[in-house]
Amino acid sequence: MSTRAKDLLAKVISDAERELKLLGFRKTKSVFVCPLGDHAFGWLGFNTATQRSDGRVGINPVVGVRHERIERMVEEFLGESESRFGPTLSTAVGYLMPEGRYLEWLFESAPFDYQSQCRRMVKAVEVYGIPFMKANSALEGILRDLEQLRFSSRDTAIYRLPIAHLLAGKTGLAVSYVNKQMKELGDRNDLAARQYKLFASRLLQEASLK
Numbered sequence: 659m660s661t662r663a664k665d666l667l668a669k670v671i672s673d674a675e676r677e678l679k680l681l682g683f684r685k686t687k688s689v690f691v692c693p694l695g696d697h698a699f700g701w702l703g704f705n706t707a708t709q710r711s712d713g714r715v716g717i718n719p720v721v722g723v724r725h726e727r728i729e730r731m732v733e734e735f736l737g738e739s740e741s742r743f744g745p746t747l748s749t750a751v752g753y754l755m756p757e758g759r760y761l762e763w764l765f766e767s768a769p770f771d772y773q774s775q776c777r778r779m780v781k782a783v784e785v786y787g788i789p790f791m792k793a794n795s796a797l798e799g800i801l802r803d804l805e806q807l808r809f810s811s812r813d814t815a816i817y818r819l820p821i822a823h824l825l826a827g828k829t830g831l832a833v834s835y836v837n838k839q840m841k842e843l844g845d846r847n848d849l850a851a852r853q854y855k856l857f858a859s860r861l862l863q864e865a866s867l868k
Contacts, residue, residue, distance in 0.1 A: 662767065663708040667715050670765050670776050671704065677780040678702070681788070687743050691724065692791075698800075699724045700791035701745040702783060707762065716762040719779060721787035722748030722809070723794050731821045735860040736853065746818055747794055747809035754786040797826055816854065820861055829868045836861055 675685055683690040683702065690702040701724045707716035722745030733741055752761030763779040765772045794803060803809050804819040816839055823832035836858045843851045 660708075663713070663715050666765060666767055666772070667706060667708060670715065670717065670772055673773055673776045674704070674780055677777060678783070681780070681784055689743060691743075692788075694723070694791060694795040696796060697726045698795035699726065700788060700795075701748065702787065703745075703748075705750075714764045714766045716764050717779065718760065718762045719751045719783055719787065720745075720748050721751050721754070721783060721790055722746070723791050723800065725795075725797065725800055725822075727825055728800070728818050728821050731824075731864075732817050732857075735821075735857045735864075736817075737856065746800060747803050749790070749809045751782055751787050754790050755782060797822065801826055817857060824861070824865060824868070829865050833862060833865050 675690070678690050682692040683700070684692070688703070692700040694700055701722040703720045703722075705718040705720055707718075710716060724743070725746045728746050729741070729744065750760055752759055755761065761782075763775060765775055794800060794809065801819070801822040804815045804822055807815055810818070820832040820835045823829070823835065839854065840858050843854060
């Protein structure tokens with residue numbers, strides 16, 4: 659990243675942070691969160707493109723929901739000592755807008771009015787991202803989204819769905835789901851398989867206490 663792009667990005671993020679605070683967000687690690695209640699947080703991250711051929715800086719806001727109990731249990735069962743503060747569900751804000759596609763806000767140095775562009779980007783988060791967060795913050799809604807792989811991928815859902823079942827009091831579904839994944843893994847011994855087997859053993863132990 660060039661010094662010019664780095665400085666511009668820092669200015670844009672600083673301006674965005676100031677606008678987001680007015681909406682109830684606070685910065686933690688490299689993302690922004692706001693409380694939604696019932697163990698859920700609204701989650702906002704900025705994917706950035708700083709190596710564009712035109713010299714501009716691009717930002718793609720990604721909005722999501724972090725269910726604290728789900729994510730803490732994933733981290734615990736995987737033996738992770740430090741939280742990465744990732745989302746449980748997420749999507750690029752452009753897909754929530756009328757355009758329904760990937761959108762990138764572009765910024766360049768003065769005389770371009772990057773501050774107004776920043777406000778437009780944050781406004782999109784307010785108008786489309788925050789309602790998405792609120793609509794997907796309840797545990798039962800998160801569970802349905804994970805089951806349908808909405809706003810998630812299979813690689814993340816295989817960890818979060820059984821925990822959501824556990825937290826919803828559906829222990830049998832959690833156990834059968836994990837056992838099915840273990841059966842599909844079979845004798846695999848690669849890193850991903852070992853990681854899931856560790857997760858599964860700890861989840862099944864937790865389920866046995868229910």
